[in-house]
């Protein structure tokens with residue numbers, strides 16, 4: 183029998199609002215989860231590799247009811263090494279099945295990041311059966327070339343699958359795009375551009391992106407470049423993406439470009455920026471001044487994220503997934519048999535705001551299937567409140583709306599006195615994440631640094647949608663205009679979430695869900 187309780191410490195008095203539920207039959211986690219997924223810090227509803235090292239998501243493509251996720255994978259160690267494409271599939275973006283490695287290094291090099299598309303019109307001519315061919319493009323990285331001090335050791339190759347994405351063959355004509363002397367020349371993301379009836383590919387070329395066109399995924403022509411003097415250049419440009427979205431509350435559509443940056447993020451280390459503009463099949467024109475910098479996530483742990491290709495038009499979502507880590511410390515985080523996880527899949531939308539068109543990011547609705555019995559409190563409304571919410575098995579989802587002019591904190595706590603604090607500082611009108619007291623933090627000197635998260639508006643109302651897993655917190659604030667993803671490594675899972683305020687506050691919604699592990703049988 184599960185007991186879900188909420189305790190209000192109200193004006194010094196403690197009230198317990200509890201509901202005893204008789205419906206839950208969920209046995210203790212350790213009894214039902216594959217042993218691999220009971221390890222300390224192992225995410226319970228985020229994708230992580232079965233074992234060993236993972237970084238960027240790659241080749242994300244949907245075909246025939248299946249979301250394919252490939253990823254940068256080194257199967258021989260828990261630190262970065264010769265890259266392969268690991269592979270997993272999901273029918274619902276939440277539960278994942280691990281599949282054999284899809285792409286191995288070969289004589290042309292290691293297999294760095296890239297993308298995949300469904301070639302519906304068989305433009306490349308790879309079709310050999312009933313199924314539509316899937317085509318992946320990735321960067322070859324030739325170690326020998328790098329070691330020899332050359333600048334042309336990265337170039338693009340393609341591979342294809344005729345069985346719906348399960349097995350892959352490399353194209354014998356590789357590389358399809360040779361390197362003309364740009365040292366960082368990688369991470370191709372392809373899409374079909376309907377208006378100009380051709381394939382478009384965007385890749386990172388050191389301090390800018392390059393856009394290519396192709397009729398057949400094999401022959402590519404450089405169409406334009408963007409970004410040499412735009413946005414942030416605090417690190418090498420990596421992992422771009424480009425797509426069109428309707429503007430909610432505005433007119434028509436806009437093109438959004440994502441560019442990850444190897445260093446110099448708003449809170450240090452690797453990070454991701456975005457641009458809004460127009461695209462005609464060849465050239466991207468930025469709506470903003472070159473100095474404008476728009477961050478996709480203000481937390482430190484969302485990198486190299488891109489979107490799924492070929493999500494059906496009837497669905498029409500742009501679904502994003504990021505690597506939930508930071509190159510500053512990714513290789514030294516205190517996990518033993520594996521390293522890194524992905525963020526939860528997120529829906530990207532564009533909205534018209536007073537400042538112009540901005541990105542709005544929300545967790546995908548498929549995550550709702552993980553919810554256990556809800557605890558919903560409608561308008562508890564009182565002064566000087568503290569709300570304590572139990573985090574069953576260290577997992578939870580919180581939807582919180584409150585109105586206050588005062589500062590407040592949302593804290594994760596465990597019985598060891600460790601905590602992660604999400605704070606609102608009313609005098610600065612900004613949020614912050616403090617993980618300095620969150621257990622294991624000294625594996626890298628900047629890991630405990632406070633992360634500052636500016637608000638996009640100065641409203642008295644705050645809305646949060648928060649996901650807590652064993653080693654991460656993702657906060658979607660201000661209706662998705664502000665997002666912060668942060669890792670932590672407590673010595674014991676957090677078992678309670680405490681909302682504390684210094685002043686008058688009106689809670690408009692406190693909705694909390696214990697969550698199921700995706701690895702439970």
Ligand code: FRU
Pocket residue numbers: 237238254265294295321368369420421486
């Ligand atoms: C981004 C990145 C990519 C590269 C890959 C190598 O994290 O550096 O630019 O393709 O990782 O693993």
